[in-house]
Amino acid sequence: MAVAAALSFGLGTAVPASAATQQDLNATIKAGLEKPVADDVILGGSSTWKTPTGSGRPEDDFWKAFGNGLRAPDVAPPGANDWNCTPSDGQEPVVLVHGTWENAYDNWAYLAPNLKRAGMCVYALNYGILGLAQGGGLGSVLPGAYGTGDIAQSATQLAAFVDRVRSSTGASKVNIVGHSQGGLMARQYLKFDGGADKVDQLVTLGATNHGTTLLGIGALGRTINNAGIDVLGPVALGVGVSGIQQVYDSQFLKKLNAGGDTVPGVKYTIIASRYDEVTTPYQSTFLQGPDVRNITLQDGCGIDTSDHLAMSYSKRAVSIVLNTFGAKIATTPGGPAVPVPVVCGPNAWLIG
Incomplete structure (x- = not known):
């Protein structure tokens, strides 16, 4: 949900999001319901996508x-979308997938140049572009507030982009990094759009993998909706199609997660923050599967108080991505290259 929800909370004191209260509220209300009777609201309109060009400032x-x-809004993050790039031996191209109400540049202006400096070919798209009248939500009136269209359709846009990257680089597989909806949408691509054979690793930052309660609001809305009172329909006018699809227990999420969280052959690294105020409870981002690493930024690094939006600007998160993809650095001039270490540093909540 990214910017859409984070902005609604405003500035405040950094405190880890509580899971128990949200879960208890939802369970209590659901106990009085007999069966769900309302489906997801999908407003009309097909989204579009773009390939960012140029190079924004880091x-x-x-x-x-x-x-x-x-x-x-349509400038590429620094170091990304060099269509003459040739991957180094043993490295796959990296595709960056932004979140809701974000774009390739504002989501990846820090990670992209770090990946490029590590010698990787980096690519990023702007997907799910949908206007207010078509169901993109109020945020879509802002320049570059993308990722508002139907997530399943956005996954087909990612599929086309990945195919272009593979064709340009000659690589058989890519690695993907997705923030918020970007991680969730990448999983849709893996499961339903042929991505399982074209992706080696998926890394997600605060992905809404099992939906979000939005600190309880989303869960309450879904529960009332299932009772037959359409409260999420009007909400869709505000947050957009993809926002509603990311609310806990949506039909989109039920279909995506049915039969298991992962697909065979893909390695998953799932990064969470205890201070995530959008993907709530923060543990809901974690996946279950044989090739999954679930990581909480604050484990071993309490000074990193990254919230949802700040995660892709966390030195710790970026170092985890680099380490996961096998990036190496020389610790001394002319010395042997060693894997990039996972570092710890401060990153402020909602301030970045």
Whole structure:
């Protein structure tokens, strides 16, 4: 849900999101229901997608990148979308997938240049572009507020983009990094659009893999909707089609997660933050499967208080991505290259 929900909470004191209260509220209300009677609301309109061009300035703070992105929403993050890039031996191209109400630049202005400096070919798209009248939600009136269209349709856009990357680089497989909806949508691609044979690793940051309660609001809305009172339909006008699909227990999520969280042959690294105020409870991002690593940023690094939006600007999160993809650095001039270590550093909640 990314910017859509984070902005609604405003600034405040960094406190880890509580899971028990949200779960208890939802369970209590659901206990009085007999059966679900309402389905997801999908408003009319087909989304489009774009390949960002040029090169935006590198940033180490989300809000700076967000401001830049408002002025130039379709610029590529620095280091991304070099269609003459040739992957180094043993490295797959990396495809970056932004979240809801975000774009390739503002989501990846920090990670993309770090991947490029590590010698990787990096690519990013702008997907799920849907106007307000077509169901993109109020945020879609902002320049570069993308990722608002139907997630299943967005997954087909990712499929086309990955095929272009593979054709350009000659690589048989890519690695994907997805933030928020970007991680969830990538899983849709893996399961239903042929991605399982074209992706080696998926890394997600705060992905809404099992939906979000939005600190209880989403769960309450879904519960009332299932009782036959359409409250999520009006909400869809505000948050957009993809926002409603990410609410806990949606029909989209039920279909995606039926039969298991993962697909064979793909390795998963799932990164969470205890301070995530959008994917709530934060543990709902974690997956179950034989090739899954579930990581909480604060385990071993309490000074990283990254919230949902700041995660892709966390030095720790970026180092985990680099380490996962086998990036190496020389610790001394002319010395042997060693794997990039996982580092610990401060990253402020909602400030970045």
